[in-house]
Each structure stands twice: as C-alpha cells, then as structure tokens.
Amino acid sequence: MSPDPRLSINQATIKYASLADALRVTADAGVGAIGLWREPIAEVGLAPATRMVADSGLRVSSLCRGGFFTAVEGEERRAALETNRRAIEETAALAAAGAPGSAAVLVLVAGGLPAGSTDIAGARARVADAIAELEPEARAAGVTLAIEPLHPMYAADRAVVSTLGQALDIAEPFPAESVGVVVDTFHIWWDPEVLGQIARAGVEGRIASYQVCDFLTPIPADALLARGMMGDGHVDFGSLTRAVEATGYAGDIEVEIFNAEIWAADPASVVQRTVRAFGEHIPLGSVPV
Numbered sequence: 001m002s003p004d005p006r007l008s009i010n011q012a013t014i015k016y017a018s019l020a021d022a023l024r025v026t027a028d029a030g031v032g033a034i035g036l037w038r039e040p041i042a043e044v045g046l047a048p049a050t051r052m053v054a055d056s057g058l059r060v061s062s063l064c065r066g067g068f069f070t071a072v073e074g075e076e077r078r079a080a081l082e083t084n085r086r087a088i089e090e091t092a093a094l095a096a097a098g099a100p101g102s103a104a105v106l107v108l109v110a111g112g113l114p115a116g117s118t119d120i121a122g123a124r125a126r127v128a129d130a131i132a133e134l135e136p137e138a139r140a141a142g143v144t145l146a147i148e149p150l151h152p153m154y155a156a157d158r159a160v161v162s163t164l165g166q167a168l169d170i171a172e173p174f175p176a177e178s179v180g181v182v183v184d185t186f187h188i189w190w191d192p193e194v195l196g197q198i199a200r201a202g203v204e205g206r207i208a209s210y211q212v213c214d215f216l217t218p219i220p221a222d223a224l225l226a227r228g229m230m231g232d233g234h235v236d237f238g239s240l241t242r243a244v245e246a247t248g249y250a251g252d253i254e255v256e257i258f259n260a261e262i263w264a265a266d267p268a269s270v271v272q273r274t275v276r277a278f279g280e281h282i283p284l285g286s287v288p289v
C-alpha cells in the first residue's frame with residue numbers, strides 16, 4: 001500500500017529512533033511529512049537539525065511541544081514562558097527548513113494543577129494569560145500556537161484543558177493564524193459535543209493540526225501509554241475524520257502513538273504498519289468538495 005499523501009509520522013510513534021533514523025525511515029517508506037519533538041532536536045542542536053530536515057525532503061507538520069503554563073506567577077512560570085519562546089523560534093526554523101507545505105505549528109500542552117492546588121479554573125486562566133503573553137511573538141515569527149486538549153484523565157497532572165470547546169474558548173480572542181487547536185482523536189473521541197466543536201473550529205479557521213491514533217482498554221498502569229494503532233481500539237475515525245474534512249482542513253494528518261510495544265518494535269516496521277492502518281481507517285476524500 002502506498003502512503004496517503006497527507007500522512008505524517010509523529011516522532012513519538014517511533015520514540016526511540018534518533019532524529020536521523022526517524023527522518024530516514026519516514027522518507028524511505030514514501031511518507032511525505034514528519035511531526036518533530038523538541039527533545040531529539042536538542043540532542044543534535046537546532047542548526048544541525050534544520051540541515052537534516054532540509055536534506056530529508058520531508059515536510060514538517062508540527063513541533064511538539066510547548067506549554068505547561070499553569071504555575072503561579074514566579075520563577076517557575078517565567079522559566080516556562082522562556083522555554084516556550086525558544087520553542088517558537090525552533091518551530092519557525094524547522095518549518096522553514098522543511099519541504100514546501102511545512103507548517104509552523106507549535107503544539108501546546110496546557111499543564112496540570114500546581115502541587116497542592118485544586119483550583120482548576122485558576123489554572124486554566126493562567127494558560128490563557130500565558131498564551132496572551134506569547135501570541136505577539138508567535139505571530140511575528142509566523143508560528144501558530146496550537147492548544148491541544150487532553151483526555152480528562154490527564155487534567156490533574158498534564159492538561160487542565162480537556163475539551164475542544166475549552167481550547168477554542170482560550171483561542172477565541174486571538175487571530176486564527178497565531179492561535180489554533182489540535183484535534184487529536186485519542187483525547188476527544190469521547191466528548192458528546194465533539195462534532196459540533198470540530199465544526200466550530202472550522203468556522204473559526206482554528207484547526208492547526210489533526211492527529212490520529214486509537215484509544216485502548218484496559219488502560220495500562222501508565223495511562224500515557226493507552227494509545228494504539230488505528231483500528232485496535234474504540235475510536236470512530238470515520239465520523240471524526242469526516243467532520244474535520246468538512247471544515248476544509250487540508251493539512252497533514254499526524255499519527256502520534258505512545259505505546260510501549262510499538263516503541264519496542266523496529267521503527268521501519270512501525271512506519272510500514274502505520275501506512276497500512278492509516279489507509280484502512282482514515283477515510284479521506286469522503287466529503288464532497
């Protein structure tokens with residue numbers, strides 16, 4: 001099976017591959033795009049990484065990740081904001097190095113509750129405040145800050161933004177070009193309002209990234225690793241993909257999987273498996289133009 005032209009391999013799916021290997025196995029499989037992570041970029045340095053991306057011929061579909069904005073005002077919060085400023089610069093550089101069609105999208109994970117706090121509303125407000133502080137710099141760099149709502153089971157420790165509606169509410173005051181949202185099937189498939197919120201995101205022009213993977217049960221001891229290959233779990237990819245397609249979103253579609261068994265497999269074989277599962281379960285072209 002030939003890869004779908006819009007398929008992107010998120011580096012998290014082949015977590016233990018180096019940047020060089022991730023670029024190689026993705027390109028060798030005929031996949032046209034890759035979603036990058038900051039940690040492998042840091043291992044080689046930004047300047048060498050941009051050269052490697054340019055030499056690969058791949059599009060860059062996003063950079064993961066920024067965010068973690070929920071600390072109260074003080075040294076920790078200021079450090080987080082400075083980290084995000086560096087991430088904005090990295091996103092712009094890597095997207096510029098990628099093949100035509102690359103997207104300067106920085107994925108943001110909001111952050112969980114500060115230690116000892118139960119004030120989730122206050123934490124969400126600090127996320128909005130941080131984005132307001134960073135948005136002018138992102139806009140000047142041509143970068144879209146993409147707020148990713150995470151499944152509610154992560155609200156305490158990773159992301160106080162749990163629904164697409166909450167993410168859109170935070171994004172609403174800002175231009176769509178500089179603040180958007182991530183639609184990730186793993187995180188939003190359960191939400192009874194999700195199709196309406198996808199439509200809202202489309203009207204507002206805020207879908208910066210569409211990420212797909214399945215939701216597995218039983219949930220493992222490390223809930224981060226409950227992601228699976230499309231078709232192995234409970235997600236209705238048909239309805240979600242048709243809803244995203246109906247908005248006019250035409251960007252790359254990333255497969256992002258956190259799964260210990262998949263990580264332990266040969267990266268090239270994982271990419272080939274991803275190509276097949278994507279072709280079988282992601283119904284692109286099903287919405288009339």
